[in-house]
Amino acid sequence: MLFKKTVSTLLLSAACVSIAQAEVKIGVITSSSGPLALVGLPQKNSIALLPAKAGDQDVTYIALDDASDPTASVKALKKLISEDNVDAIIGPSGSPNAMGVIQFAAEAGVPLLAPVGTASVVLPMSNDKKWVFKTTQNDELIAKALFQSMGKKGVKTLGFIGTADPYGENWAKVVATLAAEHNIKLVATERFQRQDTSVTGQSLKVLSLRPDAVLIAAPGSAAVMPQTTLYDQGYRGQIYQSHGAALPDFLKLGGKKVEGTILAASLMLVLDEIPDSNPSKKVASAYVAAYEKLNGSKPATFGANTYDAALLLEKAIPIAAARAKPGTPEFRSALRDALEQSHELAGTQGVFNMTPEDHSGFDERGRELIQVKNGTWSPIKPE
Template sequence: MPSKKMLSALFLSTSLIAPLANADIKIGVVSSSTGPIALVGIPQKNTVALLPTSIGGEKVSYISLDDGSDPTATVKAFKKLIDEEHVDAIIGPSGSGNAMAVIQFAAESGTPMLAPVGTAAVVLPMTEQKKWVFKTTQNDDLIAAAIVEQMKASGVKTIGLIGTADPYGENWAKVMTNLTEKAGIQIVASEQFQRQDTSMTGQSLKIIMTNPDAVLIAAPGSSSVMPQTTLKDQGYGGTIYQTHGAALDAFLRLGGKAVEGTILAASSMLVLDEVPDSVSKEIATKYIADYKKLYGEVPATFGGNVYDAGLLLENAIPNALKSGKPGTAEFRSALRDTLEISKEVPSTQGVYNMTPADHSGFDERGRIMITVKDGKWALLK
């Protein structure tokens, strides 16, 4: 018969194991709901309330942190989620530069990271560290290719570039340089600015002096507005293009008449009433309705990027559970492996088909050409 000491030890060991065996799936979320990236981060943080709370028969809990748009705070938040909360995956952060700062921590800990950011630099070129990152937005080259195609069709021969001096703007400059050269379009001026800058006069004047047929502004969220309003104030009359970083209603509100006629490539979420029925349209319509019911307003497409992260996890987790329990390295590794082979997973933005070389997975179904007409988003025709 076991002694009381043996029974006590057995009970203690069982009590330590039981919580792990019955542990919830824990998902960390890092967003910039305050600071310069807040227009991107607020709908992302709000969307957490709409993510699935049960997947594969397991309860899912979310731990949401705000990094204040500060990369240093992003690192601190990631370390807390990994080292203290022992999360199984992390959705976030909101900013491209913030995301670049934490890739190593996701990789070192073996924690899948679903990044709802603009720059493709978080997944390209693929490396041992970046294989732990999955990008829930369209890659720059997919969006840029549609823009350059439209430029060429419109007879644009010369363009000016204005982009943020961070991974987002820098990668856009790289992608556009390659695509415009192939299309026979010349970049006659290229300028950068910091998101916190309060004046764009110098950069805009340099662009205007080269008299380009069109200007592309590569900036996310509210930072996309000032370059355009400054160009208009200084008399620029050519076509102005924006990236999917400007795909939010605040761009229309802040830019006013200065953004009329803007052309961009983005997801169909901005113009759902004008696009044919599809699974993505159905998902986006439900997401927008649920968000509006909860918050009284329509979400920016950036919120959809977090919602789509939830859809990817919902698709991948049941298979990952076959390899390990939540809270274990085996589960996290299996989750990463399953995310990497996501096939035909519909989302608010398009359809995901991930591969070891492509951790964004969008194709042409994830973009359409849009313009600003009468102060509203409209399908470009």
């Protein structure tokens, strides 16, 4: 009788240990090939740096490339859910790609951590979007800093050129609202496709209206062509860019034609100029150093968005594991709840404070006003 009781106790203990140490599977969808590769490659190259443990749980990452194709993003997400039984997904890289998978992630009850630009993945909040958490600054937070700069510079008229996709569409809405609030006349709103090889027509329309400044909203390499085209056509007004331009290749591809550009973006661009008191500096510095050691180059901020997603999961997984076993619907639901309660979590881009209404969670600590000077990023000091 004593032997049976001892065996039962051992089996129960083993079962508890098995549950506590169950593996958590995280899917990662990146656009590491195709038109979005400048965004997706630093994300793919960051996967090896993501934490392999979260509390007592081992964490495994399953990476797929959607080749920048929104249809492939859906296929990848469905595979990760149905075949790999993942507990959460980081990705996809592009705004249109992310918008296209939200419904399927929500239907499956799998949290989606979207490292994309457009706030449309989390706003307005809905039953589907409650499963989505955004690891980049919302458009409005970035745009407010740009319009504050415009006010100081006395900008009265503004032209806008943005991509014809969810990223550009949401920026167009935000710009129209803020322009009205700041008594700035929006004289032109032009759109283009990311894969376009020319924006001559759009830029000529903007140029003909002689705005004091032009704001370009496009992610990755797509941010370069509208600005270089305007420069070639003789425009010398102030150019503003969204955080979609925050990558080294913007400087390399644009050269002297992007000199003087103002954007609001991650502290990572000017990390050496950030005071040690900033709660994100230590995290960002560690990530940049590890990425550079592994890949031989500094990361674009897009890679850091994937890294921050894993930091959010690292904090949330032990909380969810206390309620349910990984690999179950109950665990995924608990994981969603834990992510929504993320509080004062310092990432590479800023500090996360999630709420049921705000699934991005950044405040002003998540942005720096920056200008391109002498071919590099330079912080604009507050006056």
